[in-house]
Amino acid sequence: MPDWKPVTPTSSSSLGAGPALDTLLRVSARHDRVTHVEHVPARQSAQVEWPDWVEERLVTRWANQGIPGLWPHQAEAAELVRRGQNVIIATGTASGKSLAYLVPALTSVLDGGTILYLTPTKALAADQLRALRDLDLPELRAATYDGDTPYEERLWVRKHANYVLTNPDMLHRSLLPRHAQWAAFWRRLRMVVVDECHGYRGVFGSHVAQILRRLRRVCARHGSRPVFLLSSATASEPGAFAERLTGLQTAEVTVDGSPRGATTFALWEPPLTELRGERGAPLRRPATLESADLLADLVAADVRTLAFVRSRRAAESVALTARARLQDLVLGAGAPTDLPDKVAAYRAGYLAEDRRSLEKAFRSGELAGLATTNALELGVDVSGLDAVLIAGWPGTRASLWQQAGRAGRAGRDALAVLIARDDPLDTYLVHHPEALFGRPVEAIVLDPGNPYVLGPHLCAAAAEIPLTRDDLEIFGEGTKEVLADLVADGLLRERATGWFWTRRERATDLADIRGAGGPAVQVVEASTGRLLGTVDEASAHTAVHTGAVYVHRGETFLVEELDLDAGVALVEEGSPDYTTFARDVTDISVLESLHSHPLGPGELHFGSVEVTRQVVSYLKRRVQSGESLGDEPLELPARTLRTRAVWWTLPASATASLAQEGLDLGGAAHAAEHASIGLLPLFATCDRWDIGGVSTELHPDTGLLTVFVYDGHEGGAGFAERGYARAVDWLTATREAILACECERGCPSCIQSPKCGNGNDPLDKAGALRLLAVLLSPAPSLEGSACEGSTPEPSV
Numbered sequence: 129m130p131d132w133k134p135v136t137p138t139s140s141s142s143l144g145a146g147p148a149l150d151t152l153l154r155v156s157a158r159h160d161r162v163t164h165v166e167h168v169p170a171r172q173s174a175q176v177e178w179p180d181w182v183e184e185r186l187v188t189r190w191a192n193q194g195i196p197g198l199w200p201h202q203a204e205a206a207e208l209v210r211r212g213q214n215v216i217i218a219t220g221t222a223s224g225k226s227l228a229y230l231v232p233a234l235t236s237v238l239d240g241g242t243i244l245y246l247t248p249t250k251a252l253a254a255d256q257l258r259a260l261r262d263l264d265l266p267e268l269r270a271a272t273y274d275g276d277t278p279y280e281e282r283l284w285v286r287k288h289a290n291y292v293l294t295n296p297d298m299l300h301r302s303l304l305p306r307h308a309q310w311a312a313f314w315r316r317l318r319m320v321v322v323d324e325c326h327g328y329r330g331v332f333g334s335h336v337a338q339i340l341r342r343l344r345r346v347c348a349r350h351g352s353r354p355v356f357l358l359s360s361a362t363a364s365e366p367g368a369f370a371e372r373l374t375g376l377q378t379a380e381v382t383v384d385g386s387p388r389g390a391t392t393f394a395l396w397e398p399p400l401t402e403l404r405g406e407r408g409a410p411l412r413r414p415a416t417l418e419s420a421d422l423l424a425d426l427v428a429a430d431v432r433t434l435a436f437v438r439s440r441r442a443a444e445s446v447a448l449t450a451r452a453r454l455q456d457l458v459l460g461a462g463a464p465t466d467l468p469d470k471v472a473a474y475r476a477g478y479l480a481e482d483r484r485s486l487e488k489a490f491r492s493g494e495l496a497g498l499a500t501t502n503a504l505e506l507g508v509d510v511s512g513l514d515a516v517l518i519a520g521w522p523g524t525r526a527s528l529w530q531q532a533g534r535a536g537r538a539g540r541d542a543l544a545v546l547i548a549r550d551d552p553l554d555t556y557l558v559h560h561p562e563a564l565f566g567r568p569v570e571a572i573v574l575d576p577g578n579p580y581v582l583g584p585h586l587c588a589a590a591a592e593i594p595l596t597r598d599d600l601e602i603f604g605e606g607t608k609e610v611l612a613d614l615v616a617d618g619l620l621r622e623r624a625t626g627w628f629w630t631r632r633e634r635a636t637d638l639a640d641i642r643g644a645g646g647p648a649v650q651v652v653e654a655s656t657g658r659l660l661g662t663v664d665e666a667s668a669h670t671a672v673h674t675g676a677v678y679v680h681r682g683e684t685f686l687v688e689e690l691d692l693d694a695g696v697a698l699v700e701e702g703s704p705d706y707t708t709f710a711r712d713v714t715d716i717s718v719l720e721s722l723h724s725h726p727l728g729p730g731e732l733h734f735g736s737v738e739v740t741r742q743v744v745s746y747l748k749r750r751v752q753s754g755e756s757l758g759d760e761p762l763e764l765p766a767r768t769l770r771t772r773a774v775w776w777t778l779p780a781s782a783t784a785s786l787a788q789e790g791l792d793l794g795g796a797a798h799a800a801e802h803a804s805i806g807l808l809p810l811f812a813t814c815d816r817w818d819i820g821g822v823s824t825e826l827h828p829d830t831g832l833l834t835v836f837v838y839d840g841h842e843g844g845a846g847f848a849e850r851g852y853a854r855a856v857d858w859l860t861a862t863r864e865a866i867l868a869c870e871c872e873r874g875c876p877s878c879i880q881s882p883k884c885g886n887g888n889d890p891l892d893k894a895g896a897l898r899l900l901a902v903l904l905s906p907a908p909s910l911e912g913s914a915c916e917g918s919t920p921e922p923s924v
C-alpha cells in the first residue's frame with residue numbers, strides 16, 4: 129500500500145495547494161499513484177543588522193535597491209570571511225548567497241584590495257557584472273575577463289580592474305600562465321569567490337581543484353594569501369568538499385535563514401501498463417505522458433502550472449498532449465472552446481520576443497499551463513504560480529528546489545509534484561521521502577589526486593614558477609610519484625633546485641579540463657557545417673555513435689555518421705519518435721585493492737582497476753510509451769581505461785544456500801549491479817552515465833561472486849570512492865528501490881538498465897533482494913557456534 133497521508137493545511141491561509149491536489153485526485157484511479165504528501169511549512173525569518181565594519185555608503189546603496197539588511201546566514205558568512213576564515217555557504221536557491229560575498233568583497237575593494245570571482249559560466253559572470261555596476265561605486269572597477277574579452281580591453285583589465293570576473297578555463301589558460309602581467313592584481317588580492325561551486329565535481333572538479341592550487345601558489349609568489357569564499361547548492365558535507373576543492377580548511381554555513389512560502393509536495397509514481405518491454409518486462413507509464421494529463425487537469429481547473437521536462441522535444445510533446453486532452457474536454461463536457469489554447473511550450477530555442485510574449489500571456493492568465501525544459505532558461509517573471517510538475521528526478525536536490533521554487537504566491541500554498549520516471553533512483557525517491565525532505569545525503573565529489581589530472585597541472589605549475597620541494601605538499605599525496613613519471617617521460621626536468629618545464633609548447637595544453645582526456649570529437653551539423661560542440665572520445669562512443677539521437681541544448685539531432693579517425697560526428701536536426709541508449713560490454717581486472725573491510729559475510733573493496741569496454745549496439749525506445757524498438761548493432765573499437773572502482777564479494781559459503789534454492793546467482797548479482805548503479809547518484813552528485821559496472825558469479829581476480837561499480841573516467845572521479853564510504857547506506861537504498869517496485873520479475877524502474885550490453889539477461893529480481901540481504905546482514909561471528917550456512921535468513 130502506498131504511504132498515503134492526507135494533506136493537512138497548517139494555517140487558514142493555505143488554500144491553494146489543497147484544492148490543486150484534490151483536482152488531480154478527482155480521478156480515483158490516481159489515488160494509488162501518490163506515494164507521499166509532504167507539507168513544507170513556510171519559513172519566517174528576520175533580518176539582522178549590517179555588521180559595523182560595512183561602510184555607510186554600501187549600506188545606503190543596498191537599501192536603495194530594496195535590501196534593508198542581511199539574513200542570518202549571509203551575516204555569518206560575511207563575518208567569517210572578514211575574519212580571514214575560508215567559508216563555504218551551502219544554502220538553498222534564492223537564499224541570497226551573493227550578498228554574503230559582496231559585503232566583504234566590496235569592503236575590501238573600498239579598502240584598496242582586489243577580488244577574483246570565478247564562475248563556471250560566462251552568463252553568470254555577466255549577471256554579476258551588471259549587479260556590480262548597478263551599485264555605481266566610483267572605486268569599483270569591475271570587469272569580466274573571458275574568451276570574448278577583446279584584446280584592447282584585456283590590457284585595461286590587467287592594469288586597472290580591481291574586481292575581475294572570470295572562469296576556471298581562463299584562469300588555467302591565461303591568468304596563471306601570464307601571472308607576471310597580473311602582478312599588481314595578485315599582490316592586492318584579498319578574496320577569491322568560487323560561485324556555484326557544486327558544478328566542480330568529478331573529473332572537471334578535480335581539474336579545478338588543481339587550478340586553485342596553482343592559483344594559491346601564484347598568489348604566494350606575489351605576496352598575497354586571499355580568503356576563499358565558496359557558494360554552493362545544498363549538499364552533504366560541504367566543508368569536506370570545499371577542502372578537497374581548495375586544499376584549505378573551510379568553515380561551513382548551511383542554515384538557510386531566508387524566508388520562503390509554504391509548499392505541498394506530492395510524490396507521484398505512474399502505474400505499470402500493459403505494454404511490454406525487453407524480456408517481457410512491464411513498462412511504467414512515461415513521466416511525460418503522466419505530466420501532460422496532470423497539466424491538462426490543472427489548467428482545466430484554472431490552476432496556473434509549469435511542467436518541467438528534460439528536453440525541448442519533450443516540452444513540445446507534453447504541451448501537445450495536454451492540448452489534445454483539453455480538446456477532448458471541450459468536445460465532451462462543453463468546456464470553453466479556448467481552453468486548449470491556454471497551454472504552450474516554452475523553451476530556450478525560441479526567439480527572445482516570442483518568449484517575452486509567452487511570459488506576458490502567462491502573467492495575464494491568457495495562458496495557464498507551460499511545459500518547459502529548465503528553470504534557468506525561464507524568464508525571471510515566470511514565478512508566482514500555483515503548481516509545478518516535475519517529470520522525473522532532475523538529478524540534484526538543488527535543481528528540484530529550483531524548479532519547485534517557481535510555485536508560490538503570497539498567502540497561498542504552492543503545489544509541487546515530482547513524477548517518477550522508470551528508473552531505480554526515481555522509484556527509490558518516491559518511496560523514500562526522507563531522502564528528499566530530510567538531511568541531504570548527496571555529496572559533491574572529486575578526486576584531485578587523480579594522476580591523469582595532477583600530471584598536466586604539475587607541468588603547468590612548473591611552467592608558471594619552477595616547482596620546489598616545498599611545493600609538494602600543496603598538490604597533495606602522490607605528487608612525488610607523478611613528478612617522477614613526468615621526468616621519466618621527458619616532460620619535466622629535475623635539477624638540484626626542483627622541477628622545470630623546458631619544452632617549447634604551452635604546458636597548459638596538456639590539460640583538457642572540460643574533457644576526460646583523449647582527442648575530442650567535433651559534433652558538426654552536416655548540412656550547414658555548423659560546429660555544435662565537442663565531446664571527448666570516451667563519451668563519443670556512447671553519445672554520438674552512428675544512429676544516436678543526440679540532444680544538444682534541448683534540440684534533437686540524429687547522428688548520421690561517427691568518424692573516429694577524422695574525429696567528427698555528423699549530425700542533422702530531426703525529431704525521431706524514439707530515443708537511443710548505447711549498450712556496452714565490459715571486462716574488468718583488479719590492479720590493486722587500496723582499502724577493504726568486511727561487509728556481512730563478504731568483503732568490500734576500493735581500488736584501481738583496468739576496464740575494457742566496447743559499445744556493441746544501441747537500443748531504440750519509443751518516446752511516447754518507452755516501448756523497445758529493438759537493438760541496432762554497432763562496430764566500435766574497445767576502449768581500455770585505468771580507473772577506480774568499488775566492489776563487493778560474497779564467499780561461496782554465503783551463497784550456497786541461495787543456489788540450492790534455485791536462485792540464479794549470476795542473474796542476482798547482475799540485477800543488484802544495475803540497481804546499485806542507478807542509486808549511486810543519490811550519494812554522489814553524478815549521472816548514471818558517469819559510472820559503469822560489472823558483475824559475475826565468479827571473477828577470476830577475486831575467485832568469488834563479485835559486483836564492481838567503477839568511475840567511467842580515466843584515473844577515477846571520486847564517485848566509486850563515495851560508494852565505498854557510504855556502502856551500507858547505498859546498498860540498503862539499492863535493495864529498497866528493488867523492493868519498492870511492484871513488478872514481478874524486474875523492469876526498467878528497478879533492475880533493468882537501458883545501457884546493458886547483455887540485453888538485460890540474465891536478471892533475477894528475487895535473487896538480487898536475497899543477495900543484498902545476505903550482504904547487509906551482520907557478519908557471522910568468528911568463534912562459537914557460527915559455521916557455514918548459519919547466515920541469518922534474510923527477510924524479503
Ligand SMILES: [Zn+2]
Pocket residue numbers: 869870871872874875876877878879
Ligand atoms: Zn520493477
Ligand SMILES: [Zn+2]
Pocket residue numbers: 798802881883884885886888
Ligand atoms: Zn547489465
